[in-house]
Amino acid sequence: MMPHVVIVGCGFGGLEAVRALSTAAVEITLVDRTNHHLFQPLLYQVATAGLSAPAVSAPIRHTLRRQMKRGNLTILQAEVIGFDVATQRVLLDDDQALAYDHLIVAAGATHSYFGHDDWAAHAPGLKTLADAFTIRARVIGAFERAERCLDATQRDAWLTFVVIGAGPTGVEMAGTMAEIAQHTLPQEFRRIDSRRTHVVLLEGSDRVLGSFVPALSQRAREQLARLGVDVRTGCTVTGIDADGVTYETRSGAAAQHHRVASKTVIWAAGVAGAKLGQALAAGAGAMVDRAGRVIVKPDLSLTGHPEIAVIGDLASAMSHPDDPRQGKPKPVPGVSPAAKQMGRAAAANLLRRLRGAPTLPFRYIDHGNLATIGRKAAVVDLTVPGIGALRFSGYFAWLFWLFAHIYFLIGFRNRLIVMFDWAWAYWTYERSARVVAQPPSPPAA
Ligand SMILES: Cc1cc2nc3c(=O)[nH]c(=O)nc-3n(C[C@H](O)[C@H](O)[C@H](O)COP(=O)(O)OP(=O)(O)OC[C@H]3O[C@@H](n4cnc5c(N)ncnc54)[C@H](O)[C@@H]3O)c2cc1C
Structure with missing residues (x-):
């Protein structure tokens, strides 16, 4: 046997x-x-309505259909x-x-909410398709709620988005949300001006994209600022509730306490x-x-x-x-x-x-790191054999990021769909997956 x-x-x-x-x-x-393999690097695109779920996932049975033919594989959901x-x-x-x-x-x-699991209800993280749907409904629903809101303070809270954690996912989410507010929505609302949206990116350490070299972190920060993202580093989050986020900064031994009123908080900090x-x-x-x-x-x-x-x-x-x-x-x-x-x-x-042969120790071959910040902005840190480090940012980094992700996506059909959706979005600023089945959250008490 x-x-x-x-x-x-x-x-x-x-x-x-x-x-x-x-x-x-x-x-x-x-x-x-689940019944699907998920391409997590593009999940933030589902959460921000740029791509639909089937573009970034593939049924496991279909993905492994060639292996199934060999007769030694059983798949169980x-x-x-x-x-x-x-x-x-x-x-x-x-x-x-x-x-x-x-x-x-x-x-x-x-x-990981660092021991504060109660924050999860107010600040969903992004890991599965279900998470992406939750975040997408909250982000799109927030603009709908702002349009209905008669109270100016509440309206500002609906138009304030806080992303916690400035790793690649947090940076991608914040950059894309700023882009939606600035370019996709302005013509579509009557009572609110979506360009007044405030996207805050909170980070505990002193720089964004901490896994990149400091020069690329700095470029990423500048690119985020250009998109209108309010980047705040050195911030330790101390509380999250239905109405916003509290955090602490330090100068010397003294702690300063801050509050951002926001109805939409996204957790991209702990794994x-x-x-x-x-x-x-x-x-x-x-x-x-x-x-x-x-x-x-x-x-x-x-x-x-x-x-x-x-x-x-x-x-x-x-x-x-x-x-x-x-x-x-x-x-x-x-x-x-x-x-x-x-x-x-x-x-x-x-x-x-x-x-009966001896096993070998694992060796990771690191080809480098990529992160996109938004339209036409990304940072690339590659290790090229025989050359060494190749680092660049901006438009060409964004093009590199784009083609690398299309190349690694599973399935020819998915690659075509993503290429088409991105090309369409590039020219029109439209986001193809904005249809949300859930109603926006109920009016605040
Ligand atoms: C939003 C996001 C963006 C990312 N971006 C990048 C990026 O740009 N570049 C990059 O290199 N990496 C990125 N990553 C990290 C990368 O996706 C992970 O390192 C990678 O997915 C890890 O692969 P894995 O096989 O260990 O786990 P996963 O790919 O997470 O797969 C785990 C599988 O186990 C299944 N499973 C879990 N628990 C159970 C259970 N109890 N019973 C049955 N099944 C179970 C799940 O359904 C899932 O299919 C990103 C991750 C996220 C969340």
Whole structure:
């Protein structure tokens, strides 16, 4: 009988692991709670009505149709609720259990509100399609509510948007919301002037896009300012409620307290490993790091459990250089190329183990970092083999970002749709996915 591999999660890591294993003499069961693979890097476009959901996602069964033909892959849409590591079983939400010989867990990450889970109701984060629909309804609904609002103070609060966290997602969200207010909506409302919209980007550290070099962070800040985004750094959020955000800044030992009245707050600040990681770690005697990610061995397996690998955003992994003279191991970042590379590496190590060969430590090949800020503005920080760092910003960076994302999208049809929608939006400023089924939120008391 062929060994049975269970893979949990069909994001970037899980999908790559399935692809790498499907030609091997193994039986694979892939489990995901959704029926689609999601291209998260373009999710903010769904949240800001630039793209529709099917443009940035693809049905798992269709994506893996070629692998299905090989006859060794089963796909199950189910929620994994835990693991029985001792008997090697994955526990599903309907009381079923899947026995495995090898397990790859790629369940991704979730939002972290740094111990303030009550903030989630007022400041949704962006991780799934459902999150994107919630944010889109709130953003579009806020302009509708402002148009109906007779009280000037309340109207200003409806026209104030706060994004918390100035990483790539926060910067993309803030830049795009400013663009919508300035260019898409001005002709469409009678009582309000959408150009008076105030987009505030709050960041705890002293610069935006902290994973980029300081010069590119500075360029990004200037590009955001040009779009009209009010960037405030060095701000620690201390409270979020239905009417706004409170935060603290420090000068020396003294703290200053501030308040922004806003009806629409978006959380782009904290990421933590999916809850499933803690269940796995508890069962397998593994450790989790401060962000709730499972600490893995150099070959991505768990200590004492070579049959279990954890990959992608759920793994706290180190990249090991081929030659120790090239430097110390470095933490692997939570980005899609890293998840894909881990998916391939975990599959290769699993096959090595089946052959009785030693496994290899994981090495992350970092090709660089991209972030867009809005129309015609982006920053690019590439590592080009043989040349070194290639850094640029502005219009050409934006074009580079655009084509890179189209290239990496799954499915020819999706690429065509995205190209068409972006070209249309470029000339008309129109956003193609503004139809929202939910009514705007009820009038404030
Ligand atoms: C808004 C946003 C923008 C981003 N932008 C970029 C970017 O520009 N560039 C970049 O490189 N990276 C970006 N990232 C990060 C990148 O998307 C992640 O690093 C990558 O998706 C991680 O892949 P993964 O396979 O670990 O997890 P995911 O892709 O998140 O996949 C996890 C899968 O597991 C499934 N799952 C989770 N829990 C369960 C369960 N209990 N039972 C069954 N199934 C489960 C989920 O449904 C999902 O399909 C972005 C992320 C977000 C959220």
